[in-house]
Amino acid sequence: MKKLLMATAALAIGATSAFAETKIGMITTLSGGGAGLGIDVRDGFMLAIAQSGRDDIEVVIEDDQRKPDIAVQLADKMVQSERVDILTGIIWSNLAMAVIPSVTAQGKFYLSPNAGPSALAGQGCHENYFNVAWQNDNLHEAAGAYATSAGYSNSFILAPNYPAGQDALTGYKRMFKGDLAGEVYTQLGQTDYAAEIAQIRASGADSVFFFLPGGMGISFLKQYADSGVDLPVVGPAFSFDQGILQAVGDAALGVVNTSQWNKDIDNPTNAAFVESFQAEFGRLPSLYASQGFDTANLILSALDKAEVSDADAFRDALRAADFDSTRGDFKFGSNHHPIQSIYAREVIKEGDVFTNKIIGVALENHADAYAADCKM
Amino acid sequence: MSTLLIIEQVLNGLQFGVMLFLMAAGLTLIFGVMGLINLAHGSLYMIGAFAAAAVAGATGSFVLALGAALAVAAIAGALIEMTVIRRLYGKAHLDQVLATFALILIFSEGTRWLFGSFPLFLDIPDYLSGPVTLPGGIQYPLYRLTLIVVGLLVGLGLWVLIERTRIGIQIRAGENDREMIAALGVDIRLLYTLVFAIGAALAGLAGALVGAIQSVQVGMGEPVLILAFVVIVIGGIGSIKGAFIGALLVGLTDTLGGIFLPELFKLFMEPGAATQTGSALASMAIYILMSLVLIWRPTGLFGARA
Numbered sequence: 001m002k003k004l005l006m007a008t009a010a011l012a013i014g015a016t017s018a019f020a021e022t023k024i025g026m027i028t029t030l031s032g033g034g035a036g037l038g039i040d041v042r043d044g045f046m047l048a049i050a051q052s053g054r055d056d057i058e059v060v061i062e063d064d065q066r067k068p069d070i071a072v073q074l075a076d077k078m079v080q081s082e083r084v085d086i087l088t089g090i091i092w093s094n095l096a097m098a099v100i101p102s103v104t105a106q107g108k109f110y111l112s113p114n115a116g117p118s119a120l121a122g123q124g125c126h127e128n129y130f131n132v133a134w135q136n137d138n139l140h141e142a143a144g145a146y147a148t149s150a151g152y153s154n155s156f157i158l159a160p161n162y163p164a165g166q167d168a169l170t171g172y173k174r175m176f177k178g179d180l181a182g183e184v185y186t187q188l189g190q191t192d193y194a195a196e197i198a199q200i201r202a203s204g205a206d207s208v209f210f211f212l213p214g215g216m217g218i219s220f221l222k223q224y225a226d227s228g229v230d231l232p233v234v235g236p237a238f239s240f241d242q243g244i245l246q247a248v249g250d251a252a253l254g255v256v257n258t259s260q261w262n263k264d265i266d267n268p269t270n271a272a273f274v275e276s277f278q279a280e281f282g283r284l285p286s287l288y289a290s291q292g293f294d295t296a297n298l299i300l301s302a303l304d305k306a307e308v309s310d311a312d313a314f315r316d317a318l319r320a321a322d323f324d325s326t327r328g329d330f331k332f333g334s335n336h337h338p339i340q341s342i343y344a345r346e347v348i349k350e351g352d353v354f355t356n357k358i359i360g361v362a363l364e365n366h367a368d369a370y371a372a373d374c375k376m
Numbered sequence: 377m378s379t380l381l382i383i384e385q386v387l388n389g390l391q392f393g394v395m396l397f398l399m400a401a402g403l404t405l406i407f408g409v410m411g412l413i414n415l416a417h418g419s420l421y422m423i424g425a426f427a428a429a430a431v432a433g434a435t436g437s438f439v440l441a442l443g444a445a446l447a448v449a450a451i452a453g454a455l456i457e458m459t460v461i462r463r464l465y466g467k468a469h470l471d472q473v474l475a476t477f478a479l480i481l482i483f484s485e486g487t488r489w490l491f492g493s494f495p496l497f498l499d500i501p502d503y504l505s506g507p508v509t510l511p512g513g514i515q516y517p518l519y520r521l522t523l524i525v526v527g528l529l530v531g532l533g534l535w536v537l538i539e540r541t542r543i544g545i546q547i548r549a550g551e552n553d554r555e556m557i558a559a560l561g562v563d564i565r566l567l568y569t570l571v572f573a574i575g576a577a578l579a580g581l582a583g584a585l586v587g588a589i590q591s592v593q594v595g596m597g598e599p600v601l602i603l604a605f606v607v608i609v610i611g612g613i614g615s616i617k618g619a620f621i622g623a624l625l626v627g628l629t630d631t632l633g634g635i636f637l638p639e640l641f642k643l644f645m646e647p648g649a650a651t652q653t654g655s656a657l658a659s660m661a662i663y664i665l666m667s668l669v670l671i672w673r674p675t676g677l678f679g680a681r682a
Contacts, residue, residue, distance in 0.1 A: 228507030
């Protein structure tokens with residue numbers, strides 16, 4: 001009898017492993033200061049999975065608390081004991097750098113719904129690493145291009161002193177044709193910008209560019225609006241996403257920011273996404289939610305064509321990017337980063353809700369600056 | 377670098393300093409009187425900001441919001457003193473750190489559960505917004521000036537409370553010899569709850585005042601808590617006067633260091649590298665200040681004990 005039981009158990013184990021189920025591991029930030037971003041990515045991603053109606057996909061979701069060491073532990077756990085096929089979800093570049101090179105080296109696929117550090121776009125690129133959002137510099141390059149086209153000739157620029165902050169100022173300077181009235185690195189997590197605003201006032205600049213994601217941007221915009229300095233401000237979408245605009249309030253009205261996505265991009269996929277996201281979660285989606293949604297749809301499109309176990313076929317299917325993106329046409333460059341248009345948006349008020357409206361294209365079909373260094 | 381800019385930066389440093397003082401005063405009182413390391417002080421700062429944002433959102437009145445911040449933080453402080461902190465007085469500092477760290481996690485998750493993960497909106501009232509022109513033509517935000525005045529008034533009020541009132545005598549006596557004042561018939565348990573509630577109310581007030589120009593979000597208290605600890609170590613643990621001087625020193629060092637160090641490095645470095653090195657060094661400036669003070673005076677500027 002005991003033998004029979006063991007045989008049945010062995011059979012059962014054999015049966016489940018033979019069953020073609022795809023396991024996706026999502027490591028993202030669900031608690032602490034940056035939780036809003038991870039929650040949006042997760043909700044967008046799970047919405048697409050639910051809409052596909054497929055029940056052979058399992059998503060394991062874990063919270064990295066925005067800490068690199070925890071992200072690394074979670075990645076090890078997902079690869080070794082959960083045995084996931086695909087990983088995704090990381091928001092922050094410093095966490096991405098800690099996790100992605102090691103999981104792709106172990107033969108797993110990683111699709112980034114947000115972080116796009118320059119180190120992984122150039123020499124550090126990998127055939128199993130795909131970025132569905134953008135390379136870090138892209139939105140800042142677009143801000144530089146917009147500032148030039150708007151006729152600004154003397155910008156004061158600031159960003160936090162960490163890798164993505166340095167990428168941001170590099171990106172802006174790459175596309176901005178004017179002079180710099182000042183260049184300031186702030187502390188990561190800084191909440192008081194009185195000193196920087198005083199420098200802006202004294203600098204004689206005609207425009208201000210800043211990259212201060214999350215709560216840092218809320219603080220800066222409120223204090224800037226209260227300071228009486230009235231120079232025009234440009235920035236990437238990260239300080240103007242749907243999650244934080246309500247907390248900034250009137251201080252953000254009229255500010256031009258750059259994004260690869262907005263809720264008014266006119267295509268059926270996007271309209272359906274915005275409507276279903278709002279119906280499901282009771283709030284407007286942010287660009288992070290759109291990135292999570294696109295990432296899931298890209299995976300689904302590739303799974304329709306190939307099994308993950310056939311890595312070469314699955315990789316080709318991902319590279320083809322044969323899915324309906326919320327951004328309209330979507331294609332990858334040679335380093336598996338998107339080639340896409342980046343829009344200039346303006347913050348407006350719709351009824352009681354602050355949101356963005358597209359006012360023009362800042363960069364058309366833009367590829368990143370590192371693709372040439374990528375030898376895949 | 378003009379004189380106007382320097383004066384403006386000194387004002388910014390002062391404003392930062394007096395807000396730090398509101399945090400540090402409660403922390404140092406609690407440590408001085410009860411010998412307790414309260415890591416959850418940052419949570420009380422956050423509770424004040426959230427209470428203010430909720431009341432401002434419901435009523436539209438900033439004054440009511442400040443009142444709510446004071447009241448809610450004081451009540452939260454009194455409650456945690458009576459339920460948790462009271463059991464920790466006789467324990468080792470490590471137990472206190474562990475228990476109050478647990479409180480941070482509980483308050484953070486509780487706040488997220490109540491208010492969600494997205495930052496809340498709390499803005500400066502219209503009558504305090506915008507800049508004013510000071511003598512000499514300096515444009516300075518009225519709200520920040522108000523913060524300086526409020527901070528100084530609270531400091532004065534605390535000084536009167538501790539030096540000139542009966543409760544103040546009991547608090548000072550409690551710092552020196554808790555057995556003796558218990559023997560003299562003072563209700564030491566009530567006194568401890570009161571001190572804790574005062575400290576909590578000050579933290580809540582700071583959270584609400586600062587929340588109006590920053591972002592009201594879960595976890596906003598912890599970075600300030602670290603600075604407040606630096607302040608009380610510099611000022612001398614248990615000393616309100618030390619907390620005041622320490623807070624102004626830290627506020628001015630942090631603000632002026634952030635401006636002048638990059639400028640200094642530009643004298644002999646390429647500008648891009650100078651701003652990066654200068655900013656990196658500026659973020660260390662207050663810790664360097666702390667080390668120097670501790671080398672000179674191991675118990676802090678006004679500290680009685682090590």
